[in-house]
Amino acid sequence: MIPTPHIEAKSKEEIAKTVLMPGDPLRAKFIADTFLEDVVQFNGVRNVLGYTGTYKGRRISVMASGMGMPSIGIYSYELYKFYEVENIIRIGSCGGYTADVNLYDVILAKDAWSESSYAKVQGGYTKDAIEGSKELNDKLKTYADELGIPMHVERIHSSDVFYRETSDEYKEIYSKHGCVAVEMEAFALFHNAKVLGKNAACLLTVSDNLATHEATTSEERQNAFTNMMKIALELAE
Numbered sequence: 001m002i003p004t005p006h007i008e009a010k011s012k013e014e015i016a017k018t019v020l021m022p023g024d025p026l027r028a029k030f031i032a033d034t035f036l037e038d039v040v041q042f043n044g045v046r047n048v049l050g051y052t053g054t055y056k057g058r059r060i061s062v063m064a065s066g067m068g069m070p071s072i073g074i075y076s077y078e079l080y081k082f083y084e085v086e087n088i089i090r091i092g093s094c095g096g097y098t099a100d101v102n103l104y105d106v107i108l109a110k111d112a113w114s115e116s117s118y119a120k121v122q123g124g125y126t127k128d129a130i131e132g133s134k135e136l137n138d139k140l141k142t143y144a145d146e147l148g149i150p151m152h153v154e155r156i157h158s159s160d161v162f163y164r165e166t167s168d169e170y171k172e173i174y175s176k177h178g179c180v181a182v183e184m185e186a187f188a189l190f191h192n193a194k195v196l197g198k199n200a201a202c203l204l205t206v207s208d209n210l211a212t213h214e215a216t217t218s219e220e221r222q223n224a225f226t227n228m229m230k231i232a233l234e235l236a237e
């Protein structure tokens with residue numbers, strides 16, 4: 001089924017086997033403009049921009065996921081299943097749940113904990129946490145070391161809700177479940193990879209902190225999170 005309802009690339013050859021996936025389409029464009037050569041845009045449907053190019057002479061793609069699990073659920077499923085993509089690395093922003101993670105720190109998700117029904121509804125998976133790919137995570141740890149970029153390797157929270165009516169639940173999610181930060185997509189991405197026999201990882205940059213109330217601007221969230229991008233780009237083949 002190519003093209004798919006949400007991706008207009010006409011053949012699987014237009015997309016590399018490894019895809020970096022930020023939530024923000026303009027972060028995808030920023031990565032293509034800043035780091036890639038010989039860039040070809042393969043998707044513009046709904047302005048969910050996707051590009052393939054080379055990094056240090058090696059091929060890689062970058063495409064946005066949109067925000068939330070339903071959205072990354074669609075894009076990652078179509079990339080894995082119909083375009084035969086093997087590896088998707090989410091590169092997102094996150095909110096810290098503890099003062100131990102500072103603005104701009106990079107976090108590699110060991111696993112994602114969630115209250116979401118995504119995995120149960122999609123494939124009958126009833127546990128509340130899913131691990132990222134060990135193979136991808138080992139490579140990402142090596143690249144972070146080689147680049148001299150410090151990285152936390154921790155459990156994260158994938159939430160369906162950005163704005164909650166009460167503001168203190170994060171304290172229990174941190175103390176009871178061990179999640180050091182919150183984002184909105186990794187649990188669904190890890191689930192899709194698991195059911196389709198593919199690989200997924202998630203690198204995050206701390207954009208704000210619920211414990212300390214510090215925050216970056218929307219412009220910084222789009223353009224300034226380059227450390228996680230450089231680590232992930234090393235996966236180009």
Ligand SMILES: O=P(O)(O)O[C@H]1O[C@H](CO)[C@@H](O)[C@H]1O
Nearest residue numbers: 022023024067092093183184
């Ligand atoms: O910066 P991105 O990758 O979009 O990730 C985070 O930012 C969005 C919320 O502002 C959610 O998508 C969340 O997961």
Ligand SMILES: O=c1cc[nH]c(=O)[nH]1
Nearest residue numbers: 093094095182183184
């Ligand atoms: O999902 C997210 C992302 C960044 N910051 C948050 O508080 N939540």
